Each structure stands twice: as structure tokens, then as C-alpha cells.
Amino acid sequence: MASLRKEIHIDAPPTLVWGALRDVGALHTKLAPGFVTDTRLEGHARIVTFGNGTVAREEIVSVDEQRRRVCWAILDAPFQHYSAAAMVEPEGDGCRFIWNADLLPDELAGRVEGMMSAGIEVIRKTMESTAAN
Numbered sequence: 001m002a003s004l005r006k007e008i009h010i011d012a013p014p015t016l017v018w019g020a021l022r023d024v025g026a027l028h029t030k031l032a033p034g035f036v037t038d039t040r041l042e043g044h045a046r047i048v049t050f051g052n053g054t055v056a057r058e059e060i061v062s063v064d065e066q067r068r069r070v071c072w073a074i075l076d077a078p079f080q081h082y083s084a085a086a087m088v089e090p091e092g093d094g095c096r097f098i099w100n101a102d103l104l105p106d107e108l109a110g111r112v113e114g115m116m117s118a119g120i121e122v123i124r125k126t127m128e129s130t131a132a133n
Contacts, residue, residue, distance in 0.1 A: 001081065002109035006099045006120045012131035014095035018068045018088045020127065021097075024060050035122040046072075050115070080104040097123060 010017055020030040024046055027036040038049040045059050061071040067087060074082035084101040099120055103112060 002103050002106045002112075004101045004103070004109065004113050004116060006116045008097050008120050008124050009091060009094060010097050010124050010127045011094040012127040014068065014088050014090045016131055017095050017097060017123075017127050020130075021068070021070055021086055021088060022063055022065070024063065024070060024072075031126065032119055032122045033126060035119045052115075054115075078105075078108060097127075 020026070023030055025039050025041045027039045027046070027048060029039075035051050036048055037051050038047075040047040042057075045057050048056050048058055050056070056074055057076055058072040058074055061073055061083075063070050068089070069085055069087040071083070071085040073084070081104040082101065083103075084099070086097065086099045089096045089098065097120065099116055101112060101116065103109065
């Protein structure tokens, strides 16, 4: 099983970044605009459309206010297994954004890692821009 982890420092208050992350239906407007072009909620799932045209149905497993952590799973092909979590931790004058994903088959790891790298950079830029305004 591939295990991926991305971390980045964001020059924005943890409360601001957590507010965007915890709003699971607003990825495309608050957290990662452009990287995510649409988010639609259906029950406990969100249907996410990415900028590259990929669409994923992500089942929201938990939104943990105390730990500032959101967990989700993808139960559909091409994955045999996909679980992920993102969290926000205070760090200096800003925060650390941490994104983990475990997935099968391993052959998808390169594609997912590329998307995570691009996504976390968009999140950093968006949150720092929002904090500056």
C-alpha cells in the first residue's frame, strides 16, 4: 500500500485555514480554487471535480473540530483502497497543513502524489492571499 504525506507551512492563522478545510462542500471556493473547480455534496459524500477533469466521490469519514482534521475515503475505481486526512496545526505565526493518503493499487501513487503536490501549493497560496486581504 502506498502511503503519501505532504506538509507545508502557511503564513495564515490556523483558524482561517481550518475554517476553509472544515467546509467540506467549498473546496472549489475557499480552499483550493482552480485545483478544484466544483464540489457538490450528496449525503455524507462530496463529489469533487478537479482542474484536470478528474471527478472523485469522496465519502466524508469525519470532521474533527478539536484536532482540526478532516478524513475522507474514495470507495470507487480506479482505487481498491483510498483513505486520506488533512489537518491544520499551529506553527509560529502561521500554521502547518498536513495531508496524508493511503492507497491501492500502488501504481496510482505517482499520479496521486503529483495531484497532492499541486493541490497543497494552491492551498498555501489561497490561504496566504485570503489572510493578507
